[in-house]
Amino acid sequence: xxxxxxxNRDSATFKVVPAAATVAAxxxxxxxxxxxxPALSKPPTTIHPSAIVAExxxxxxxxxxxxxxxxVIHPFARIVSEAGPITIGENVIVNERAVVGGARSSxxxxxxxxxxxxxxxxxxxxxxxxxxxxxxxxGEGSIIDIEARVGTGARIGKYCKLSPxxxxxxNETMEDFTTLSDPGRRHTDHLLKCNPTVRALRSKRQKDQVxxxxxxxxxxxxxxx
Amino acid sequence: xxLPFPYTYFACPCTETxxxxxxxxxxxxEPAGGAAEDEESTFHSQSPRANYALYPLEHLLYCEDxxxxxxxxxxxxxxxxxxxxxxxxxxxxxxxxxxxxRCTRSCFNCPLCMSNLSIVGxxxxxxxxxxxxxxxxxxxxxxxxxxxxxxxxxxxSVEIGIQFDKGKEIYDQLQRIKNGGRVVMSQKDKERExxxxxxxxxxxxxxxxxxxxxxxxxxxESYPPDDRDLFANLNAxxxxxxxxxxxxxxxxxxxxxxxxxGISSPGTLSRIMSxxxxxxGPKRGKxxxxxxREAQSEMExxxxxxxxxxxxxxxxxxxxxxxxxxSQEQRREHPDNMDATLVSxxxxxxxxxxxxxxxxxxxxxxxxxxxxxxxxSTRYKIRLLALNYIPSxxxxxxxxxxALGTGTPTSSVTASSIASSVSLDAIPPARSLSLLLTVxxxxxxxxxxxxxxxxxxxxxRPNAPASRSRVTILCPQFEVGASGxxxxxxxxxxxxxxxxxxxxxxxxxxxxxxxxxxxxxxxKVWERxxxxxxxxxxxxxxxxxxxxxxxxxxxxxxxxxxxxxYVRIEYETETGPGEGASAxxxxxxxxxxxxxxxxxxxxxxxxxxxIAQTA
Ligand SMILES: [Zn+2]
Ligand SMILES: [Zn+2]
Ligand SMILES: [Zn+2]
Ligand SMILES: [Zn+2]
Numbered sequence: 038x039x040x041x042x043x044x045n046r047d048s049a050t051f052k053v054v055p056a057a058a059t060v061a062a063x064x065x066x067x068x069x070x071x072x073x074x075p076a077l078s079k080p081p082t083t084i085h086p087s088a089i090v091a092e093x094x095x096x097x098x099x100x101x102x103x104x105x106x107x108x109v110i111h112p113f114a115r116i117v118s119e120a121g122p123i124t125i126g127e128n129v130i131v132n133e134r135a136v137v138g139g140a141r142s143s144x145x146x147x148x149x150x151x152x153x154x155x156x157x158x159x160x161x162x163x164x165x166x167x168x169x170x171x172x173x174x175x176g177e178g179s180i181i182d183i184e185a186r187v188g189t190g191a192r193i194g195k196y197c198k199l200s201p202x203x204x205x206x207x208n209e210t211m212e213d214f215t216t217l218s219d220p221g222r223r224h225t226d227h228l229l230k231c232n233p234t235v236r237a238l239r240s241k242r243q244k245d246q247v248x249x250x251x252x253x254x255x256x257x258x259x260x261x262x
Numbered sequence: 263x264x265l266p267f268p269y270t271y272f273a274c275p276c277t278e279t280x281x282x283x284x285x286x287x288x289x290x291x292e293p294a295g296g297a298a299e300d301e302e303s304t305f306h307s308q309s310p311r312a313n314y315a316l317y318p319l320e321h322l323l324y325c326e327d328x329x330x331x332x333x334x335x336x337x338x339x340x341x342x343x344x345x346x347x348x349x350x351x352x353x354x355x356x357x358x359x360x361x362x363x364r365c366t367r368s369c370f371n372c373p374l375c376m377s378n379l380s381i382v383g384x385x386x387x388x389x390x391x392x393x394x395x396x397x398x399x400x401x402x403x404x405x406x407x408x409x410x411x412x413x414x415x416x417x418x419s420v421e422i423g424i425q426f427d428k429g430k431e432i433y434d435q436l437q438r439i440k441n442g443g444r445v446v447m448s449q450k451d452k453e454r455e456x457x458x459x460x461x462x463x464x465x466x467x468x469x470x471x472x473x474x475x476x477x478x479x480x481x482x483e484s485y486p487p488d489d490r491d492l493f494a495n496l497n498a499x500x501x502x503x504x505x506x507x508x509x510x511x512x513x514x515x516x517x518x519x520x521x522x523x524g525i526s527s528p529g530t531l532s533r534i535m536s537x538x539x540x541x542x543g544p545k546r547g548k549x550x551x552x553x554x555r556e557a558q559s560e561m562e563x564x565x566x567x568x569x570x571x572x573x574x575x576x577x578x579x580x581x582x583x584x585x586x587x588x589s590q591e592q593r594r595e596h597p598d599n600m601d602a603t604l605v606s607x608x609x610x611x612x613x614x615x616x617x618x619x620x621x622x623x624x625x626x627x628x629x630x631x632x633x634x635x636x637x638x639s640t641r642y643k644i645r646l647l648a649l650n651y652i653p654s655x656x657x658x659x660x661x662x663x664x665a666l667g668t669g670t671p672t673s674s675v676t677a678s679s680i681a682s683s684v685s686l687d688a689i690p691p692a693r694s695l696s697l698l699l700t701v702x703x704x705x706x707x708x709x710x711x712x713x714x715x716x717x718x719x720x721x722x723r724p725n726a727p728a729s730r731s732r733v734t735i736l737c738p739q740f741e742v743g744a745s746g747x748x749x750x751x752x753x754x755x756x757x758x759x760x761x762x763x764x765x766x767x768x769x770x771x772x773x774x775x776x777x778x779x780x781x782x783x784x785x786k787v788w789e790r791x792x793x794x795x796x797x798x799x800x801x802x803x804x805x806x807x808x809x810x811x812x813x814x815x816x817x818x819x820x821x822x823x824x825x826x827x828y829v830r831i832e833y834e835t836e837t838g839p840g841e842g843a844s845a846x847x848x849x850x851x852x853x854x855x856x857x858x859x860x861x862x863x864x865x866x867x868x869x870x871x872x873i874a875q876t877a
Contacts, residue, residue: 200414218375218415223585224605226416 080118082261085127089247089256096261098123098138105129105160109250114164121154126177128243129158130250132166135181139171154189161243165201172205176213178239196229196236267686267872268657268697271316272648273865274333316867322648323630325623331648331864336624343618345637348378352637353615364612368432372412373592373599373608379410381429382418408432410610422606433612440488441607489597496563503554575603653701653709653742653831657868659686660696660798686871689803689823697799697870698788699735703742707833713738713797714828722806722821722873731873732802733825736784745793801825806873823870830863 080096083103091112096102098118105127110116114131116123117138131137138156156170159177164170165185172187176195181187185199188207193199197211200218205211214230215223229235315333323332344353348369357366370379384407407425410432411418419425423443426435438445557564579587586605593599596611621631632644689695703709715733722729789796806821837858 198416216416220375222374222415224374224415224417226418227421228411228416228418231420 079261084258084261086258088258089251089254090258090261091254092257092260107244107247109247109254111135111250111254121156123156123158125158126160126162128161128240128247129164130162130243130246131164132168134167135164136169137164139169159195161240163243168199171207178236178243196226196239198226267869268659269869270319270655270657271867271869272319272322272331272652273312273315273867274317274322274331274336275864276333276336277311277315312867319649319652319654320647323621324646324648324651325626325628325630326646326651327626327628328623329860329862330625331652331862332623332630337621337630338624339619339621341617342620342633343635343637344615345618346613347616348613350637358615363615365615366433366612368430369613370410370432370436370610371595371613372415372417373595373611374417374605375412375415376591376595376611377412377414378613379412379419379610381408381426381432382411383408383429384425419610422608424610436610441609492560492563492565494563495561496557499557499562500554507554578604650704652862652864653703653705653711653829655827655829655866655868656700656702657799657870658698658700660698688874689871691803691805691873693803695801695803695870697801697868698796699799699868700794700796701740701742702745703793704745705833705835706744706746707835708744709742709831709833711740711742711795712830712832714830715825719804719823719825722804722823726807729804729806729873731804731823731825734800735797736800737787737797740787740795740797742795743791743793799825801870803873806875821873821875823873825868825870827866827868828863829866830861832859832861834859 078097078099080098081101082096083101084090085104085106085108087106088104088108088110090096090104090110091114093112094110095113095115095117096110097115098120100118100120100122102116102118102123102125104110104125107127108125108129108131110131111133113133115134115136116125116131117136120138123138125131125137137158155173157173158164158170158175159179161178162175162181163179164181165183167184168181169186170181171189172191172193173189174192175181175187176193176197178195179193179197179199181193181199182203183201185202186204187193187199188205188209190208191205192210193205194211194213194215196214198216199205200216202219203217203221205217211217211223212225214226216226217223229239314335317333321333323337324330325332341355344355344358344363345351346353346365346367346369348365349367351365351367368381371377372379406427406429408427408429409419409425422441424436424439424441425443426432426439428435440446560566582604588599588602588605588608592608593602596609598609599607599611602608618633618635618637619631620629620633622629629644630646632642633639634641634643699713701711713735715735717734718730718732720730721727787795788798801823803823834857837856
């Protein structure tokens, strides 16, 4: 029992550290991008014509950014390819103030080009508000909830869910159908795992959501071409 | 303490009735006898007891009849309403007594993460998929089977094999389904069964336990009975034991039908009497009751631990890993889950009910707080907050360099060196510090305030007189204007003059600022507003040595500079015709309103900050 208690405490401290780091890292990120390059660098992009990228969305960095069909980048979402190329699949929704990629890892260090800095986001993934995704791989149908963090090089499986404020450290992996809640507890989502119909429904809902957003968010792809 | 610096805590006067005896106070430097005479004059802010007397002003109430501050120790709470925080259903007191303090409708919490579970109809989802409807369109009828689903951690009752036929009255349905989906008898059915059994027993069959229960036993063989079954069995067993020991005769049977063989039945009574062996019951001495035996089997309510039970648990823990085991919090959440080792043993937790409470003064029984009984309403019918009756004190460091000419020993220290950057988390020791204490008056009458403080604060360490801080209140007596409409001041002629005076003062202050700085003078108020007045406190913090591991109470508060402050306010108020006047006077009609002198005195503790430790 004492083991369990202590492990809870460990996970609690583990959780606090990256959150504090964001606060510290966020302004420095801004400083570095404005100080070294007065205008935001426009990255090379491949954006599917059916994707929705809001006027106020921020795509910046040096490496290639590709956005798949029917994906939605909300206003004030940031796709930062300063460390490596970023691939976003189909029907992905990236909400406002979320960051995908990023110049620095969560511990404030400059991310090195050891191969893990590439970011692949699978189909029908939702990145919620203020989430930070530096992961190497996010599997199909996963949800990164509000203010959740995925560290550099982490690999998230299919249909995973990070609960609000949950955090996955650098180079960690999460198996398919896993839910990670804030106290660091992992739990397999049996409903999704054993029910293909529920999964189908999930992707159906995602498509509906995208269609709804298409009506609400004016897209400006020309800005990035 | 929890609040950030600087803070003010108020001591409820009810603590005065319990004395701060020096035998329990490790910081008292006085001998044990000295405390008694000192008691009236000093509040031991460092005493461990003080923690139970001090409250932020916002937590205190005020009794209008006793004219006194009231704290949680001197008010009584009464439950007005029970309600479910999830569905806002109001539960009658009798329902809480019979059904327990949990929602018996359809509100459940997740056994893993404690967030609210939602009821999901499985076919609603497939329907939606087929229809291809827009997500904005609502009103689709969910159809069964239903299950509970946690939107936070995605736990679902499907995992423990529980589904429901109906989307309503989940509580009742859940009672009948065990983990894994096995349907058991409801409590009512069980009781009926027990009754039937008891009747058979009372009819006098010889093998009372084996025979009627054999069909039940075979049915149950593969599943161990749960706690409720065991308790029911045990209950039935002892009831029948009492019946048996009182003779089991036709007479006993007749009594049994009538009086349920409770402990107060005549048979039991005579048995107890015969146990004492007195000659009160010599007639029944002959047919001695058979001694009661203990329960022996599961049918009689005893759970026997099997040899391989624990091995099985260990084995399954090995197989399923850490995440499949339950945490202490999860087990504590509900009695049903107390024995659950694995996540698959957990059951959804019915939502705990909440209460709305009213508060009464313990002394005069008058109501201090009374919320509106309606569950959805957050308003109060009565709420006598101390905030509205006693002046609030606010402390802040005086950042403008203040003069130090009031007899503090280290007045040679240049004021500017302290001035700009006083960090309250590390107050430099032995350096004079000026603090501004602002007294706000919430009353509609002007008040006269008298402040007092011991010239030396209680020592922070036992036997360390150097850790005492010297405190001087530059202006201990002053007046604070009445609270009221902001426009009253503007329209009042008298106030106009005072305003002009304050403008002059401000001009003078500006002048002095130009030449040097505003001077804090002894006996003079620093600043004054409509219903507030500020005075200056000079503090010479004591010297605190680096951590003393041997000190018993040297915890996190060991170097916090706290100033005990005695506040006495006097004011004259108009009492209504009903209040304070006798019936005769009222009848005479001569007195419509009369002036009444009131005074209120209490101790406060001003938490200034932490004194930086010297090595
Ligand atoms: Zn009290
Ligand atoms: Zn409820
Ligand atoms: Zn949950
Ligand atoms: Zn009272």
